[in-house]
Amino acid sequence: MTDRTIRNLAHLQRSASTARVLNLLQVWTANGPAEDGAPRDPAWAERPLFRTPALNRALIIKHRLRRDELDLFPGRRHVATKVVIPIDASDLKAGGRFVFVNQYTFDRSMAETFGIASEHPDMAALRLIDALPSLDPFLLREQLRRGGYDPAGCYFSISDADLGRMFVFVQRELEPLVTLSIGPDTDAVNVGLAGRLAEKILSNTSGEQLDALRETLRLPPEQYEEGVFCWKGFLYYKWMLASLLGQVATVADQVLTVKPGG
Template sequence: MTDRAVRNLEHLRRTASTARVLNLLKVYDEHGDTDDWHERPMFRTPALNTSLIIKHRLRRNETDSFPGRRQVATKVVVPIDSADLKTGGRFVFVNQIGFERAMQEAFGIAADHPDLKTLRLMDQLPSLDPFLLREQLRRGEVDAAPCYFALSEADLERMLTFVQSEIEPLVTLSMGDGVAAVGSTARMASKILSNAPGDRLEALRATLRLEPEQYQEGVFCWKGFLYYKWTLASLMNDIVVVADEVGTVKPVGPSDRAAKEYIDRGRSVLRGRIMKTCEEVSRTLRYYDDAYAGLTRDGKPLAFRDFLLEAPALFARLGDQLGAVQHIVSFWRFRFGPKAPPVGVDELIDIFMDFETGLMGREIDVYDPRDAA
């Protein structure tokens, strides 16, 4: 583990998006006295189970820490003082060169320890959104408690108005128009988004015909679709801007024929794949829209309930696709901001390859024109 201090952890805790940061220290603060937290931990190592897991954009001086090219890494940050995050923390990157040795030295865990498997499962993901993360860990046979899969407070605040508009048809159907309906919409939105254990809305459970033991899962899945709809809507303006800039960005420095051909090809291919991915996400979300319309327009609560309970099968693809697009938008803003230095040919090829790999899915090899040189 490096000695380098990680600053601004307090700022990160307050403002970070769910997709970027998994704040296990906050989970401990809120749920550390519960049976679920103790009996179904995300990590068996106490320090890891109270750490911050961050999807981190690599700086130029950090890329050599890895055996292959990558733009984003999974950073595990252990606060120096958990009571005062302003003191910073110490970190290790998942799958950095010497990762297993670093984990042995820092945490005393061997290469075959289950926590390393969990970290590597996280590293395979484009984001840490709780709906994608839960499905990934389930596939890896990691049975963490529900308290580990919550939206950040910052995202909950940003989502609230969107969720109120989404559920308004259901409230209007139940109560009609009027002041009471407006208040009920706000209350239901807060209940759906609530991370508090046992914060149940009995009227909602009855409307959706959910058994008591199904309520938590059903609302979690509903929250997932609302989160993905909100994420796509909030990204769309930036997606269009980035797709246009991909088509016009000009690298500096010498370039051979193969590199020029790859960059020219990459412009059109990436723009097309970015927009196609967004269209596929929209098409998947329409399954939710149709099921929800069946509830609010056609009065079919059982069909909507069944859809929600079967929904996790869709989260892996939705999370992968939106995570890839979020990464593209976030990294493009970071690398091509107003004060950013010009991009060189090799760096632009790396960026295009990284984006293309993310949009094609995991474990896909992308042609590198420099391999043919």
């Protein structure tokens, strides 16, 4: 099938992944082959999410099904995982070809389009992703790991938009830690240091920025990166909870004023 929802696809041209969209095209652009042909991030090539190159540059979308799409599936469901292969990777306005994971013709469509059989590892990975309620990076990584997949960290970055919204929250969360470390008499300095630490923790690029902290904790690089990822995940969900709780009262008030009609 061909998807020419131009406005929606074009909107994803430069956006990073979100809880609803896994933008592997953007991951490929940021981490894939440079002008000299070598990958910008070697881990992207060494530990790809999908072995099939076209799939590893796809857009994976959690799609709310329309009424005319419900009959495409053997069971009743409201949300499906949509795999979109852009017609022109440099211009998403051209639209793309798509298939829903686990629709009736899924296996046949994947075999005809990509030449992969139902037992191919990429098919299993897609089904693992389809079982998730959302594509947020922490759920996605743990689901894939439980299924025996260990893609590179570049596939699980938080979007720049979410990072921007998280920053103030994370800075406040880190201020007590900084104060405990250097003392309470320099509040202005502590705020600045907490901000710098927040920037480094929330950065989508791991590396030498926090090596001093790693050395202080006496952790090997692998354990340290895992710890920072989990720390980031904890802060991410705590921020999400705070954001949602702020909307609960408004939603509750609106529910009380709803008047059924018809």
